Amino acid sequence: MNLHIMPDDKYVETYIEMAERASNAGENVYLIRDKEPYKYLSEKFPLINAPVGSAVFNEYTAKMGNGDRILLHFLHPSVIKWLANFTTSAKIGWAYWGADFYEHTYIDYNNYDRLTQAFLDSKVDNHLSRFYLLSKYRVWKRNRKEKESRRQANQVAAKALAKIDYIFHFMKGDYDLIKQYFPSIKAKFEYFHYSQPFSFDDIEADVQEKDITISNFSKHIWISNCGYPTGNHLDVFQLLKDIDDDTGICLPLSYGDKEYTAHIIKEGKRLFGERLIPFTEYMDFSTFVRILKQMDVAIMGHNSPWAMGNILILFYFGRRVFVKERLPSYQWMKNHGACIERYEDFDVNTCFEPLSAECINRNKEYSNILSRENSFETISKMLKI
Numbered sequence: 001m002n003l004h005i006m007p008d009d010k011y012v013e014t015y016i017e018m019a020e021r022a023s024n025a026g027e028n029v030y031l032i033r034d035k036e037p038y039k040y041l042s043e044k045f046p047l048i049n050a051p052v053g054s055a056v057f058n059e060y061t062a063k064m065g066n067g068d069r070i071l072l073h074f075l076h077p078s079v080i081k082w083l084a085n086f087t088t089s090a091k092i093g094w095a096y097w098g099a100d101f102y103e104h105t106y107i108d109y110n111n112y113d114r115l116t117q118a119f120l121d122s123k124v125d126n127h128l129s130r131f132y133l134l135s136k137y138r139v140w141k142r143n144r145k146e147k148e149s150r151r152q153a154n155q156v157a158a159k160a161l162a163k164i165d166y167i168f169h170f171m172k173g174d175y176d177l178i179k180q181y182f183p184s185i186k187a188k189f190e191y192f193h194y195s196q197p198f199s200f201d202d203i204e205a206d207v208q209e210k211d212i213t214i215s216n217f218s219k220h221i222w223i224s225n226c227g228y229p230t231g232n233h234l235d236v237f238q239l240l241k242d243i244d245d246d247t248g249i250c251l252p253l254s255y256g257d258k259e260y261t262a263h264i265i266k267e268g269k270r271l272f273g274e275r276l277i278p279f280t281e282y283m284d285f286s287t288f289v290r291i292l293k294q295m296d297v298a299i300m301g302h303n304s305p306w307a308m309g310n311i312l313i314l315f316y317f318g319r320r321v322f323v324k325e326r327l328p329s330y331q332w333m334k335n336h337g338a339c340i341e342r343y344e345d346f347d348v349n350t351c352f353e354p355l356s357a358e359c360i361n362r363n364k365e366y367s368n369i370l371s372r373e374n375s376f377e378t379i380s381k382m383l384k385i
Helices: 010-022 055-062 077-084 114-126 144-161 172-181 200-209 233-239 258-275 285-293 308-316 328-335 357-366 372-382
Strands: 002-006 028-032 047-049 069-073 091-095 166-169 188-191 219-223 247-252 276-279 297-299 320-323
Touching (some): 077 144, 114 233, 200 308, 308 320
Parallel strands (some): 069 091, 091 166, 219 247, 219 297
16 A cells, blocks of 8 residues: 655645556555645545644554555655654655755755845844744754754654655755765665646647736846745845846745745835836736746746746746756756756846757757656656555
8 A cells, every 4th residue: 555645735636646547446545734624635536634643644654564655745844753753664755845855954954045044144133033933944043052953853854764765756966965964864766756737738728828918028037936035035136136127027926924025025126116026916827827928037046946847837938047056956957958047147138148949949848857747657656666
């Protein structure tokens, strides 16, 4: 049996649909650790609500043994704590997402650039922000107490990761980084990816149906992908301070932290005035795609591999995308033939120069690398490994 421990997420719905196609009836059990009602998951599949540590959760995990698999979709902190003290003869796999590694307090990984770090430091110092309370955004002071907290978190994580047999992901560079932080782990790398919750046939239909006008500016630039500090918006703003006055500065902020988002909009308005175009309301996928089509350039300020969905759609439309060279995703895209550009080379004077026809074709071909068809093959293998 395959026991899946999963969050409520748009990628999970598509995964379950494919897992059911790839398996015999009853081979998969889906424990959803988030509370009901669900935002993304529907009732068309037999889902079991089971917060980590609940009686239902403990009942199902205790049943697992030889020949069974426990598949952890997103390694949430509550799952790490549970796994550190859990014993089983079942195989354990971690379906890696990225944020479940880069943004945890058990590793000393710097997600923030200078100006974003300074903003977060100010909130910690003044105890004004919920950033101070959330480990996901905590800016660690280098004092003895917090070093000890990190050390303890690292020990729990190491104990949990030692019990994992497989790490399922599509970028081996991320796996290699995990090994750097936890060299004693035994988990093997297995190629896998979730399907993007769209097909490019659907995208073609959307954009041919009706274009959308977002401003009267002749050019538009897209910054990061959400309203979290990991987008390093304040630092990206500095790169754009001399951008052409006929450029709309577009910020996708429909999800994120409200206080941080408010600060970003305020600072963006101060720097760019009416050229700042924040998208703060949820939009359906069709609208989102048509907005992305209007972009000329995208610059991703993340220090960890976010926004792959955005990047693939932008590639499909032939747009220039800048990401940081330090990211495993940068090298992975280069190795697979994509014309991805270095954040470090971004220049407001040349950023709107179009891609060559060769690069447009290469990026369009690359954009299908995480397609439904390819995902189904990796899911089928995962469920039988």
